[in-house]
Amino acid sequence: MGVLLDENTRVVIQGFGGAGQREARNSLDYGTKVVAGVTPGRGGQLIEGVPIRNTVRQAVDEFGANVSLIFVPAPFAADAIIEAADAGLATIICITEGIAIRDMVGVKRYLRGSSSRLIGPNCPGVITVASHARAGIMPVDVYMPGSVGVISRSGTLVYETVDQLTRAGIGQTSSVGVGGDPIIGTTQREALQLFEEDPDTAAIVLIGEIGGTAEQEAADYIKQMTKPVVAFIAGATAPPGRRMGHAGAIIAGKAGTAQAKQSALMAAGATVVQSPSQIGATMLQVLKERGLA
Amino acid sequence: MKLHEYQAKELLARYGVPVPASQVARTPEEAQRAAEALGGKVVVKAQVHAGGRGKAGGVKLCATPAEARAAAEALLGTRLVTGQSGPGGQPINEVLVEEAVDIARELYLGIVIDNSAGMPLVICSAAGGMEIEEVAEHSPDQIHRQLIDPTVGFQGYQARALAFATGLEGDLNRPAVALITALAKAFVECDGTLAEINPLVVTTDGRLLAADAKFSVDDNADYRHADLFKLQDKTQDDALEVEAKDSGIENYVKLDGNIGCLVNGAGLAMATMDAIQFEGGMPANFLDIGTQNDPAAVAAALKIIGADPNVKAVLVNIFGGLARTDVIAEGVVQAKRGGLLPQPTVVRLAGTNVEAGMKILDDSGLDLIRADGFAEAASKVVQAAG
Structure with a gap:
């Protein structure tokens, strides 16, 4: 089946501007149920064939939306996430980039104990291939149904990884872009747990990055996993102390280095890939060794 | 955005943090x-953004006004190269002249964002005056921590716990609690991403003072802090990085190698650098072009790469999601035709609108090296760079 999204997924898009409309169209073409859009003040309109409402609550009540996809501009994104949680949506996926850290501190604290799960922000979203359920911005052509789950901090590295897997003849259950910001809703560790518990996922690719300690926390969980994990850490050659685009990717202290993360993952039993071009080939080898391919 | 020491001290003083006269x-x-x-x-003290000023000779103790004049003369107008500044150093346009205090004790006080907890973390240690990372590694028991919960804010008991744990007792306790609380307030209200008072000093006459101060403001919160962002000193950044920012490219970092890179997405950009190094090359820059709808912006980014005298070959590595490969292809063609990118150029396109992108490259008739897939792109550009 995959994680987070399935054939029952009903997506509401918050922030139905240019990007929101385009991705609504792409998801509808793919076969995803995009049931409503939310743009305050435009309630009642029909844009790209999608009914627009003023509030998320209306989209839930009228159209049974259960997943929110957020494109709202950064200064208003925290408000949008909390609105979605308050409307009771199970899964909230925030694409928006550039949200202030202080806003995310508040969001993260608000969501503690809530039944809503936030993915992102600053992420490419989630797709479950077999269900044609897409809540994100990923190109769908590279995906192929199968049994490998993909987790990544970076959006484009999700596409790159999935492309390599598909070219190697390995299909995917779902991909989850957890996001490149310092404070994110769902961590790599939590995403691993979702795939570990998904009966259709046989193996997982984990794409980490320099900075922070999220990969070490993921490694801690890998120790107790039954499924094989292939991991790559981007930024092994980045000079320390320089910020490489992702706010999360500034190396602070030794724990943040690629080497420290690679060691932790290897010690936990993951297969660590040194070159990003070898992800697909390595997964193929791991699956073969286990009699899974 | 980093503030200079004097700017950070002015800011913190407004919140009630005691600082030496200067x-x-x-x-x-x-x-x-x-x-x-x-x-x-x-x-x-030389006012540059990079840390490690003391070791680099950027801080001078002067017994007389004449000595202060000489020290300022030696520093002003030069570039200070520290362990953290990069080989080119940073220009010294200002010095801070500060009362010399007699120090009895040095402590550390800082606030960072704790990504795992999702909250700011106040850190205090009795081991001041050295790198906190070293203290954390060698004597972790000397580091005391308190989170700032956004629902209730930083509490008095937390400040007291930090003060008592670091021996700020007796007459020093109340001023210490006030100082720690003031720093926490400044951090939250000003969208801090890093605040450091290192050292926090106790003088021989019993005063508690912030002898040094570092403060960084969240770039994503600029719309809330127009006043603070007026203090931004761009002279501290690399000239090519400033030009990139002025062209609307937020994510350009100059590096020491000879292979220029234009990539979409920070993760793929870092992975591209890794792949180049894996193939035996060295990247000349990090550049995340992000999502561009205007080919001219892509050409402007390529111009910055092409203008770097160290660059011998260029790799354009794009996996389009929101970003469209046809826009990138158009930008590459513009840059080549305009003579902005004289170096051999390897182009690898995948994802959104890739057929249209490929066609633009084919129709241009330009001498571009095409690559299918990541590995091929990296190995071809390393070859092209010689």
Whole structure:
């Protein structure tokens, strides 16, 4: 089946501007149920064939939306996430980039104990291939149904990884872009747990990055996993102390280095890939060794 | 955005953090007058963003105003190269002339964002005056921590716990609690991403003072802090990085190698650098072009790469999601035709609108090296760079 999204997924898009409309169209073409859009003040309109409402609550009540996809501009994104949680949506996926850290501190604290799960922000979203359920911005052509789950901090590295897997003849259950910001809703560790518990996922690719300690926390969980994990850490050659685009990717202290993360993952039993071009080939080898391919 | 020490101290003083008496000087004469006003014995400190100033000779203790003048003369107008500044160093346009205090004890006080907890974390240690990372590694029991919960804010008991744990007791306890609380308030209200008082000093006459101060403001919160962002000193950044920012490219970092890279997405950009190094090359830059709808912006980014004298070959590595490969292809063609990108150029396109992108490259008739897939792209550009 995959994680987070399935054939029952009903997506509401918050922030139905240019990007929101385009991705609504792409998801509808793919076969995803995009049931409503939310743009305050435009309630009642029909844009790209999608009914627009003023509030998320209306989209839930009228159209049974259960997943929110957020494109709202950064200064208003925290408000949008909390609105979605308050409307009771199970899964909230925030694409928006550039949200202030202080806003995310508040969001993260608000969501503690809530039944809503936030993915992102600053992420490419989630797709479950077999269900044609897409809540994100990923190109769908590279995906192929199968049994490998993909987790990544970076959006484009999700596409790159999935492309390599598909070219190697390995299909995917779902991909989850957890996001490149310092404070994110769902961590790599939590995403691993979702795939570990998904009966259709046989193996997982984990794409980490320099900075922070999220990969070490993921490694801690890998120790107790039954499924094989292939991991790559981007930024092994980045000079320390320089910020490489992702706010999360500034190396602070030794724990943040690629080497420290690679060691932790290897010690936990993951297969660590040194070159990003070898992800697909390595997964193929791991699956073969286990009699899974 | 990083503040200079003097800017950080002015900011923190407004919140009630006690700082030594000081004046900013932009000429040796100003430094001398400042030293006279401060009572003669002063410290003259180079105002650059990079840490490690002391070891690099950027901080000078002066016994007289004449010495202060000489120290300022030696520093102003030069570039300070520290362990953290990069080989080119950073220009010293200002010095801070500060009263020299007699120090009895040095402590550390800082606030960072704890990504895992999702909250700011106040860190205090009795081991001040050295790198906190070293203290954390060698004597972790000397580091005391308190989170700032956004629902209720930083509490008095937390400040007291930090003060008592670091021996700020007796007459020092109340001022310490006030100082820690003031720093926490400044951090939250000003969208801090890093605040450091290192060292926090106790003087021989019993005062508690922020002898140094670092403060970084969240770039994503600029719309809330127009006043603070007026303080931004771009002279501290690499000239090519400033030009990139002015062209609307937020994510350009100059590096030391000879292979220029234009990539979409920070993760793929880092992975591209890794792949180049894996193939035996060295990247000349990090550049995340992000999502561009205008080919001219892509050409402008390529111009910055092409203008770097170290660059011998260029790799354009794009996996389009929101970003469209046809826009990138158009930008590459514009840059090549305009002579902005004379170096051999390897182009790898995948994802959104890739057929249209490929066609633009084919129709251009330009001499571009095409690559299918990541590995091929990296190996071809390393070959092209020789």
